[in-house]
Amino acid sequence: MRIGIVCPYSWDVPGGVQFHIRDLAEHLIRLGHHVSVLAPADDGTPLPPYVVSAGRAVPVPYNGSVARLNFGFLSAARVRRWLHDGTFDVIHIHEPASPSLGLLACWAAQGPIVATFHTSNPRSRAMIAAYPILQPALEKISARIAVSEYARRTLVEHLGGDAVVIPNGVDVDFFARAEPKAAWQTEGAGGASGGGAGRPAGGTLGFIGRIDEPRKGLPVLMRALPKILEARPGTRLLVAGRGDEEEAVASLPASMRRHVEFLGMVSDEDKARLLRSVDVYVAPNTGGESFGIILVEALSAGAPVLASDLDAFAQVLDQGEAGELFANEDADALADAAIRLLGDPRRREELRARGSAHVRRFDWSTVGADILAVYETVTDGAASVATDERTTGLLARWGLGRD
Incomplete structure (x- = not known):
C-alpha cells in the first residue's frame, strides 16, 4: 500500500x-x-x-x-x-x-x-x-x-x-531491553531506594518534558520537592528536557538545588535508559493532555509511575491499577505519594509487574x-x-x- x-x-x-x-x-x-x-x-x-x-x-x-x-x-x-x-x-x-x-x-x-x-x-x-x-x-x-x-x-x-x-x-521492547545507567540509579542494590550503611534514605525520581512549559507540571514537582527531601534527604530528581534550568529551580531553597540534576535533551536511547534507571517516574502534568505517551514509555521500561489524575492519564494507567495517581496540581499530594512509593519497594515491584502487563496493549x-x-x-x-x-x-x- x-x-x-x-x-x-x-x-x-x-x-x-x-x-x-x-x-x-x-x-x-x-x-x-x-x-x-x-x-x-x-x-x-x-x-x-x-x-x-x-x-x-x-x-x-x-x-x-x-x-x-x-x-x-x-x-x-x-x-x-x-x-x-x-x-x-x-x-x-x-x-x-x-x-x-x-x-x-x-x-x-x-x-x-x-x-x-x-x-x-x-x-x-x-x-x-x-x-x-x-x-x-x-x-x-x-x-x-x-x-x-x-x-x-x-x-x-x-x-x-x-x-x-x-x-x-510504543515499541515496548525497545524500552524493556534498555540497560539502566549506573550514574542515574540510586546508590546501592541496583536502584532499590533506601540507604545502605549510614546512607540517608533517598531514591531517584525522573521527569521528562519541556521545562519551560507550565502544563508539563515541573513547577508542581518543584513545590513538592522540599517535603520529599525533608522525609528522604538522599532523594534526587533527574530532569530531561529543554528549557531554562536556573529558572526551574529558582523556587527551591539554595541548599536543595543540588538534588536536581538537569540532563538537557536526551536521545531516544538515553530516554529509555533513564526510565529504566529511576525508582519512580513522575508525570505532574496539569492539563491539555489527550493521551500520555511518556506514561506508556515509562511503563514499557518497567518504571513505577506516579502521575496527576488527569482523565487521559487515569485511562492510560487503568484508573490507578498500573500506576499511582495524585490530585492534579496538589504538590502536597504529590510529595506524600512520592515519599510513600520511595519507601515501599514491594509496592514499586507490584506496579512494575502490573504496568509491564498492561502496556502490551499499546x-x-x-x-x-x-x-x-x-x-x-x-x-x-x-x-x-x-x-x-x-x-x-x-x-x-x-x-x-x-x-
Whole structure:
C-alpha cells in the first residue's frame, strides 16, 4: 500500500505527535508498505529518507502550548505537489483541525482520507469559531481516529461526527531491553531506594518534558520537592528536557538545588535508559493532555509511575491499577505519594509487574494492526488519491496570505 502521512508540527522540534508519526511510518515500512511523510522542517534539518519537507514552520499558540505550524499559499503548493507525486492509496492526516499542513491536505486531496485527532480541549472556543472554515475539509474525511476517549470527546463536542479510539503506539521492547545507567540509579542494590550503611534514605525520581512549559507540571514537582527531601534527604530528581534550568529551580531553597540534576535533551536511547534507571517516574502534568505517551514509555521500561489524575492519564494507567495517581496540581499530594512509593519497594515491584502487563496493549504490533485495518476499510474499491485543484480557490475564499 502507498501511504501518505501528514505531520502538522515541525519535524525538528520534538513532540508526542511527531514521535507517533515517526514510529508509525517506520512500523509500516518494516511491514513492506511505501510510506511518505510530509512535515514542516527548518532548512538544514536532517530528515529520514521517508520525510519530505514542506518548508519552515512558524510558532503559533495552540492548545495551551506553542506549536510550530506551516500554512499558506506556498505550503498549499507543496502539498499539491507531494500528493501528485505520491499517487497514494490513502492519506493519513494528523490534527486536521489545526491551521496546518493537515488542513491544506484535506482541502487538496481526493480519495480516501484518514484523520487522527490528538487534541483534548473541552473548552476550545477557537475550534468552535473555526468550524465553518473546517467543515468543507472535515466532510472529505473517510475515517476518523482519536488517540483517546478524551480526544474523541473533544471532536464530538466541537466538530460533530465520531471516531474510533486507537491509542498512540510504543515499541515496548525497545524500552524493556534498555540497560539502566549506573550514574542515574540510586546508590546501592541496583536502584532499590533506601540507604545502605549510614546512607540517608533517598531514591531517584525522573521527569521528562519541556521545562519551560507550565502544563508539563515541573513547577508542581518543584513545590513538592522540599517535603520529599525533608522525609528522604538522599532523594534526587533527574530532569530531561529543554528549557531554562536556573529558572526551574529558582523556587527551591539554595541548599536543595543540588538534588536536581538537569540532563538537557536526551536521545531516544538515553530516554529509555533513564526510565529504566529511576525508582519512580513522575508525570505532574496539569492539563491539555489527550493521551500520555511518556506514561506508556515509562511503563514499557518497567518504571513505577506516579502521575496527576488527569482523565487521559487515569485511562492510560487503568484508573490507578498500573500506576499511582495524585490530585492534579496538589504538590502536597504529590510529595506524600512520592515519599510513600520511595519507601515501599514491594509496592514499586507490584506496579512494575502490573504496568509491564498492561502496556502490551499499546505496542505497535497491536496499534499498527488497528490503524492498517482502518486504511484497508477506506481503500476498498477506492482509486488512488489525486490533487484537488480547488485548493487555491478555497484558500483565497478564506483570505489566507502567502508564506
